[in-house]
Amino acid sequence: MEEVIRYLSAFILPGLLVLLFTRVTYNRYIGLALTVGLIAASVYKGYTNTFPLIVIDALSLTAGFWLAAKVKQRVLKKT
Incomplete structure (x- = not known):
């Protein structure tokens, strides 16, 4: 169950974190960098200890980054 x-x-979570940090900082690159930093810290501490978890984290980061771009386009279209 833990796995x-x-x-x-x-x-x-990584995708949601990218979205959150993007909304807070108004910059999706900074949101991505902050999330990558958190994931790197979890890998260093040993919480993310298998290669498939790292790959899934990377996929989620990519999806969050893409979604942040789409949200930004939607916000700019409304104004």
Whole structure:
């Protein structure tokens, strides 16, 4: 059960963190950098200890970065 939670968290949380940091800093590159820093810290501390988890984190980061661009386009279109 613990492994399922790790994989689900790796699939969802990095993308959400990119979106959150992008909304707070108004810059998607800074949001991405902050999230990569958090993931690097978790890898260093040993919480992300397998290669598939790192790959899933990277996919989620990419999806979050892409979604942040789409949200930015939508916001700019409204104004």
